[in-house]
Amino acid sequence: MSTFIQEMRATDNRLLLRISIIAAVGGLLFGYDTGVISGALLYITADLKPSTFEAEAIVAVLLLGAMVGALGSGYLADRVSRKWTKVISGTVYVVGALGCALSVSTGMLIGFRFLLGLSVGTASFVSPLYISEVSPPRVRGGLVSFNQMAIVCGILLAYIVNFVFRDFPDQWRWMLGVAAIPGAVLAVGMLTVPHTPRWLTLVGREDEAREVLEELRSGDDKADPDQEMEDIKEANEQERSTTVRTLLEPRLRAALLVGIVLAVAQQFVGVNTVIYYAPTILSDTGLTNSAALASTMIVGVTNVVFTVVAVLLLDKVGRGALLLTGSVVLLVALVVLGIYFTSPTLQADYGWLALAGLVLFIAGFAIGLGPVFWLMISEIYPIGVRSKAMSVCTIVNWGANFLVAQTFLTLSGAISRQGVFFLYAGLAVLAIGFFIKWVPETKDKSLETLQEELTH
Numbered sequence: 001m002s003t004f005i006q007e008m009r010a011t012d013n014r015l016l017l018r019i020s021i022i023a024a025v026g027g028l029l030f031g032y033d034t035g036v037i038s039g040a041l042l043y044i045t046a047d048l049k050p051s052t053f054e055a056e057a058i059v060a061v062l063l064l065g066a067m068v069g070a071l072g073s074g075y076l077a078d079r080v081s082r083k084w085t086k087v088i089s090g091t092v093y094v095v096g097a098l099g100c101a102l103s104v105s106t107g108m109l110i111g112f113r114f115l116l117g118l119s120v121g122t123a124s125f126v127s128p129l130y131i132s133e134v135s136p137p138r139v140r141g142g143l144v145s146f147n148q149m150a151i152v153c154g155i156l157l158a159y160i161v162n163f164v165f166r167d168f169p170d171q172w173r174w175m176l177g178v179a180a181i182p183g184a185v186l187a188v189g190m191l192t193v194p195h196t197p198r199w200l201t202l203v204g205r206e207d208e209a210r211e212v213l214e215e216l217r218s219g220d221d222k223a224d225p226d227q228e229m230e231d232i233k234e235a236n237e238q239e240r241s242t243t244v245r246t247l248l249e250p251r252l253r254a255a256l257l258v259g260i261v262l263a264v265a266q267q268f269v270g271v272n273t274v275i276y277y278a279p280t281i282l283s284d285t286g287l288t289n290s291a292a293l294a295s296t297m298i299v300g301v302t303n304v305v306f307t308v309v310a311v312l313l314l315d316k317v318g319r320g321a322l323l324l325t326g327s328v329v330l331l332v333a334l335v336v337l338g339i340y341f342t343s344p345t346l347q348a349d350y351g352w353l354a355l356a357g358l359v360l361f362i363a364g365f366a367i368g369l370g371p372v373f374w375l376m377i378s379e380i381y382p383i384g385v386r387s388k389a390m391s392v393c394t395i396v397n398w399g400a401n402f403l404v405a406q407t408f409l410t411l412s413g414a415i416s417r418q419g420v421f422f423l424y425a426g427l428a429v430l431a432i433g434f435f436i437k438w439v440p441e442t443k444d445k446s447l448e449t450l451q452e453e454l455t456h
């Protein structure tokens with residue numbers, strides 16, 4: 001389990017560690033903002049008195065903004081660089097967070113939540129993209145998954161902030177405003193990191209690319225920056241195209257399909273039903289509100305703990321093994337939850353089973369689909385279309401997130417709560433079948449080798 005740590009020690013490179021952590025702050029914004037709103041909404045409703053439609057819009061407009069942000073930033077990441085796209089994203093985030101905190105009307109709040117969404121959508125994929133392009137292959141899985149780690153820490157932080165500020169005057173303004181701090185850390189921190197050698201080569205700045213690569217690999221005995229630079233140049237010559245249309249070429253179809261199916265599967269197994277509605281699900285099992293909130297923290301902590309496990313294991317056992325194991329675990333958990341809500345006896349005598357099911361579910365997600373989706377879309381596309389392909393997968397992911405979040409309560413009414421869990425379980429079975437047949441193993445291979453293997 002310690003391979004990742006040993007390998008990181010062997011790369012002896014604080015710079016790599018530091019810049020990966022800074023880039024991953026993008027994930028923190030992502031997690032914080034999706035996690036904070038359910039708690040904050042209680043107080044916003046009492047203060048600004050939005051209609052039901054407006055209250056839903058306050059939550060959902062962020063997801064729409066994220067789709068638009070992901071759409072624009074595929075282009076931006078190629079045009080102005082991964083680094084500057086993230087500086088912009090952090091800055092927009094600060095404005096959005098402060099704007100939300102100071103909103104005097106529902107309309108203003110909805111507008112600023114949309115702005116935040118633009119930034120969250122951008123950060124959600126430019127973070128893994130940046131880290132993937134600076135990492136050596138043997139620790140890339142762990143380093144890129146710092147981003148997922150930051151997402152889940154962001155969610156947990158949001159739960160804690162909601163709890164701490166609950167009795168403050170203007171509490172919801174604090175809850176939303178505090179997020180300006182990580183936004184500023186991202187914007188300023190990204191000013192201190194280098195461009196990725198892959199992007200520099202893409203725009204023809206090879207000398208700079210070589211310098212950055214040498215600095216990034218200094219102290220790493222196993223690295224061969226000259227060879228790596230040659231591979232990057234060659235990969236770049238083969239794939240100069242930067243138009244979206246290239247994505248439709250037959251040789252890229254399989255990779256695009258894998259990215260899109262992973263994006264949809266990540267959401268259609270119902271992860272955000274658990275993240276957004278865990279307190280509701282738990283209080284329906286008879287827990288008091290505060291016991292339900294405390295139990296939700298258990299779910300949040302489990303998510304963090306098992307993401308750490310994934311970071312440590314991804315480069316050792318491989319993406320495929322973790323994806324499959326995690327997906328089978330979450331499938332079992334969904335079936336347990338389905339059975340629990342079907343049986344009045346279980347509900348009466350085994351109340352703890354619901355919490356156990358949610359914890360098992362999130363553990364399975366955290367070692368598999370959670371990190372593997374974001375990691376894999378940063379690995380499987382050739383340089384010429386990498387940012388655009390990631391942007392497409394990210395839009396699909398936020399779109400699927402929106403759909404699931406919007407339909408959970410309605411679906412529960414229509415086909416019952418157990419029906420929804422069985423539905424998610426059925427979708428998980430389909431996803432597992434697809435993973436077995438289609439998802440490639442990317443462990444230990446350079447981005448350039450993957451480009452060669454997957455698209456030719």
Ligand code: BGC
Nearest residue numbers: 151152271272275370371401
């Ligand atoms: C997903 C989010 C989810 C989070 C939970 C991320 O990988 O994209 O939608 O809320 O994981 O851990």
